[in-house]
Amino acid sequence: MAQARIGLIGLGVMGANLALNIAENEFPVAVFNRTGSVTDDYIASAGDLARNLVPTKTLEELVGALTKPRAIIIMVQAGAAVDAVIKGLTPLLDKGDMIIDAGNANFHDTRRREAALSDLGLNFIGMGVSGGEEGARNGPSIMVGGDKSSFEVIRDILEAISAKHDGAPCADHFGPDGAGHFVKTVHNGIEYADMQMIAEVYGLLRDGEGRSAANIGQLFETWDKGPLKSYLVEISGKVLQTVDEKSGQPIVDIIVDKAGQKGTGRWTAIEALSLGQSPSTIEAAVAARSWSAVKDTRIAGEALFAGLKVETGAAPISEDDLEKALLAAKIIAYDQGLNLLSAASVEYDWDLDLASCAEVWREGCIIRSTMLDEMASAVREGLPHGNLIFAPRFAQRIVEGSSALRRVVASAALQGLPVPAFAAALAYFDTMRQGRGTTDLVQGQRDFFGAHGFVRVDTGETDQHGPWASDIAHS
Known part of the structure; x- marks a missing residue:
């Protein structure tokens, strides 16, 4: 007998917490895990919320437990596992039912899956969920892509379980097929840049000034009460002030400096380049993680170049300069992220609402920040030349911060x-900020060796060639 409004497959940390969130908001949810004992243990540990959880042991049982149109969230590892679940579900569903991929999927996979299921009369939703396990349990930021009418069917559930900013749900629909997952991807790219910038401040204070982890953490704690107030600054202060119980040292000092990545930051950089964009702060952060992975090489380099002379008398960097520089650099990272979203919106005909992107990120997600409210307002007021750093609300901060940077x-x-x-x-x-750059020489070089042509400054004529063209033609 149909008992649940929505189903969920995959009771790992994220899936388990998301199901509890749904149940706590009084929506009956049918749950399934490939290993049945996991489902049994989960229900047994759910306490009072078990009343809104419907355990199932097969996909057939899961589908049978759902009211129509059926909606099923998939929370399994991105890639082949998602395709396998979809393959198992498809024969059991009726036209108009929907499958919701809430993992960190590559948006190209989402576009492919949406097209394939659409041909079968099924709806596919690509849903970005940010906030980690805490967000999944208590209110994540939710970025939805897919058929708008399908989103409306589950809108009440998604808005109820999402984080709230001044009462407004941090959940929205951004466009067809892969739009939601792409917004989540760019969110993660900005997250990479933000984390890297904070780490760079830490490095400057630790290695440049010899300050302790706790002292640096206290500085971040202070900054979190001002214009830099954000989740990442907050937790950085806490991490740096935490002491390892086993060694008695600051916990950051016993962590190997090799950072992992699940791919979304790298995807951001790859897709940016394919769209003719270059979010350089995100690319730098991805590169820094890649460099961190070759620790043995870095150790060898430290020994090899130990005698290298560097400036030891450089003036100490003031805390005020560091704060202003970090603020300016963060604004630039968001500017680059919004530019990338805008380019993708045009390329894939998504009609993304950039202000809504900023609003969905205000709570629940990893990059939540006090600045996002102002960013949303700046977008709605109109970004000069499409750039956040040109908006009156932010241009002055960039000017003030650029000297510090x-x-x-x-x-x-x-x-x-x-x-x-x-x-x-x-x-x-x-x-x-330079109206004339140096790419005129690059264009001259390209024309010299490849006859690619250039545009003249004085007449505006296109497909022009330099006097070397005739020499090349006769060589």
């Missing part, structure tokens, strides 16, 4: 301390 990058370079994300942000800002 310049001093931070210069001091880091003189001391031999790597700040790839800060340097990328500064290079982007300096490029965007």
